[in-house]
Amino acid sequence: MERAAYRIIDANFNRAREAIRVVEDYCRFGLNSGPLSKRAKELRHELSAAVGELDTGRLLSSRDTAGDVGAGKTADKQLVRDNLSDCFTAGCKRLTEALRALAEVAQSQNPSVAAAIEKLRYTAYALEKDIVLFGAPAEKWKAVxxxxxxxxxxxxxxxSLAHKCVVGGADCIQLRAKAIEDGRLFALATEFVKICKDAGVLGVINDRVDVAVAAGADGVHLGQTDLPVEHARRLQLAPLVIGKSTHSLKQLRAACDERPAYVGLGPVFATATKPGAPAVGLEYVRQATRILAGTGIGHECRRQSDCGVFCGERISRSGSGLPGTQAENHRFRERLAAISLLLFP
Structure with missing residues (x-):
């Protein structure tokens, strides 16, 4: 039976490492997130180190692929994957299942190794949660x-403006109404969110996490004096697209540590909607895009309506005081499609 125990350990060790690799590559290539990819890689190496405390020679000598009665057998829909997210989900489930089996059987051979693997199982649970909370909103943001x-x-x-923005081709609309009392704001947000959902457009509420959650919005945009991103996540019922405003490199670096789905850069130019906020200029945008590279965090830049400069992957326009015509927004989309992604030198 000891040989059988080593066969189980060997099989589940291989299964777990392969699953972690899927998770790691999803973070690396799917989410473009260096920090999450690094955590998955560290988990893989920690697992190898833990199992390395066992007799690895016996693990290999116990392997009997040709005599494995379960090799090649599959269940219905076992390998059905519709998208990369499905691959990630399956990888996470396979990982934690394998770690549980490893910990159980390793207990009979080396209790300290079993304890180390059991800790890694909980590390895997935490990693899965963090990837989902970041990954699902990040996937939504990619289309904006x-x-x-x-x-x-x-x-x-x-x-009225929300309807015009939807018809005009907006991918995401933010409701910014700072002077409305809570009851009226909730009623307005609920109607606003319905318009967005019916059109397949992301609906974001400015500042108010509670209103965003209660109204069923897709996301919330937080300012520097609002709740920290982590606290906002504790209030969500489902993963929210959380944005964070930044006006300096110091604020940007702090925001990256909070892991929002995107950060706001600006206002890049002077704008009537933020009379007290100085323009950050294009140099800040250039520096910010370099910092954001490889984090998986998106960005949006504010621009004044009469300025012809496009500043980054997402362009944010204020609906206040603008005609909001379909033609105007369609022209914006055409110009965005033409540049698709602007890389700063």
Whole structure:
């Protein structure tokens, strides 16, 4: 039976390492997230170190692929994967199952190794959660090219502008209404979110995590004086697309540590919607894009409506005081499609 124990350990060690590799590559190539990819890689090496405390020679000599009665057998839909996210999910489940089996059987051979593997199982659970909380919103954000901020405290105007933005081709719309009392804001946000969902457009609420969650919004945009991203995540019922405003490199680096889905850069130019905020300029945008490279965090830049400069992957426009015509937004989309992704020298 001892040989059988080593066969089980060997099989599940291989299964776990292969699963971690899938998770690691999903973070690396799917989410483009260096920090999450690094955590998966560290988990893989920690597992190898733990199992390395066993007699690896016996592990290999116990392997009997040709005589494995379960080799080659599959269950219905076992290998059905519709997208990369499905591959990640399957990899995570396979990983934790293999770690549990490893810990159970290793207990009969080396209790200290079993204890180390058991700790890694909980590390894997935490990693899976963090990837989902970051990955699901990041996947939604990838499709955003035209992001319009509707700034108004008049519910009728907000709803009118939201409809125009939807028809005009917006991918994401943010409701920014800072002077409305809570009850009216919730009612407005609920109607705003419905418009966005019916059109397949991301609906984001400015500042108020509670209102975003209660209204069923896709996301929330946080300022420097709002709740930290981590605390906002504790309030969410499902992964939110969380954005964070930044106005300096110091704020940007701090925001990267919080792991939002995207960061706001700006205002790049002077804007009437933020009269007290100095323009950060294009140099900040250039420096920011270099810092964000490899983090998996997206970014959006504010630009004044009469300025012809495009500043990054996502363009944010204020809906306040703008005609909001379909033709205007379509022209924006055409120009965005033409540049697709602007790389700063």
């Amino acid at each position: 090219r035209l992001y319009i901020v509707v700034t108004s405290n008049l519910p009728v105007e907000v709803i």
